[in-house]
Amino acid sequence: MQSKHLELSQVGIDFPTPKGPFTALTDVNLKIAKGEFVSLIGHSGCGKSTVLNIVAGLHQATTGGVILDGAEVTTPGPERAVVFQNHSLLPWLSVYKNVELAVKHAMRGQSKAQMREWVMHNLELVHMTHALDKLPSEISGGMKQRVGIARALSMQPKVLLMDEPFGALDALTRAHLQDALMEIHANLGNTVIMITHDVDEAVLLSDRIVMMNNGPAATIGEILEVDLPRPRERLALADSPAYNHYRHEVLTFLYDKQKKIEPVSQHRKAGSTKVKSDNKASKSSDAA
Numbered sequence: 001m002q003s004k005h006l007e008l009s010q011v012g013i014d015f016p017t018p019k020g021p022f023t024a025l026t027d028v029n030l031k032i033a034k035g036e037f038v039s040l041i042g043h044s045g046c047g048k049s050t051v052l053n054i055v056a057g058l059h060q061a062t063t064g065g066v067i068l069d070g071a072e073v074t075t076p077g078p079e080r081a082v083v084f085q086n087h088s089l090l091p092w093l094s095v096y097k098n099v100e101l102a103v104k105h106a107m108r109g110q111s112k113a114q115m116r117e118w119v120m121h122n123l124e125l126v127h128m129t130h131a132l133d134k135l136p137s138e139i140s141g142g143m144k145q146r147v148g149i150a151r152a153l154s155m156q157p158k159v160l161l162m163d164e165p166f167g168a169l170d171a172l173t174r175a176h177l178q179d180a181l182m183e184i185h186a187n188l189g190n191t192v193i194m195i196t197h198d199v200d201e202a203v204l205l206s207d208r209i210v211m212m213n214n215g216p217a218a219t220i221g222e223i224l225e226v227d228l229p230r231p232r233e234r235l236a237l238a239d240s241p242a243y244n245h246y247r248h249e250v251l252t253f254l255y256d257k258q259k260k261i262e263p264v265s266q267h268r269k270a271g272s273t274k275v276k277s278d279n280k281a282s283k284s285s286d287a288a
């Protein structure tokens, strides 16, 4: 893997609020190698989406910045495709046309036949060629996420940014999509940054897990290298001491931060902080 592919340096952001600037992030430093799969995990409101949005170019950092292959990120761009939790397909377009729309932008000047081939190729990657003419309202949530991933991949992004892409799915569908994502990542080698609240998902998919401290003025707390051989097989890993060690490390970090949320909430009641402290730990016993 090359170094310095994607670099966040001293990233901080202040959001304007009626009560004055709110510092959501401070001093976020992270170097990501080409092809690396990095997960961001941390309690609700710690700033994970804000980090992702800064890399996507949707937010501008107040301090520091992001460099991708030597160029500063200042605006959104097709080399950084985003997949959101709530599938953002255009409801009036079919599965095929939703992907075609992205391909039209990415492949300007190419023939219709080439474009069709590329649309089909990307829908094949996510196993969705059987539903080309269906509208988003006619397919399941998991299928919509598949199409969203195909659409993002069709832009041939250097970096795939995923904000809780499987958060709204049932466990079985989630597992299928995790497997599909591992296969795609193995074949295409995109750099991936994925936000998740699911500890097992983070360990299964990631090369590194970036664990964030609670906000306000959140930053990176610890980074865990997940040195498990690939391809990874979820059933085999369930009994693996190494897998369980990584899982335990992440849970310990999160439970430690969880303990620190309570004083923040009390502080908030006194009206002296603006931190969003609803935490999603209740989602599942092993979720942040």
Ligand SMILES: Nc1ncnc2c1ncn2[C@@H]1O[C@H](COP(=O)(O)OP(=O)(O)OP(=O)(O)O)[C@@H](O)[C@H]1O
Binding pocket: 015, 016, 017, 022, 024, 042, 043, 044, 045, 046, 047, 048, 049, 050, 051, 215, 274, 275, 276
């Ligand atoms: N546009 C904004 N204006 C003011 N504050 C904001 C804005 N966007 C985010 N924040 C605040 O910044 C902090 C980080 O928000 P962010 O959405 O990045 O957290 P998160 O870790 O992704 O949360 P979750 O896990 O709940 O999605 C929160 O306190 C949030 O209220």
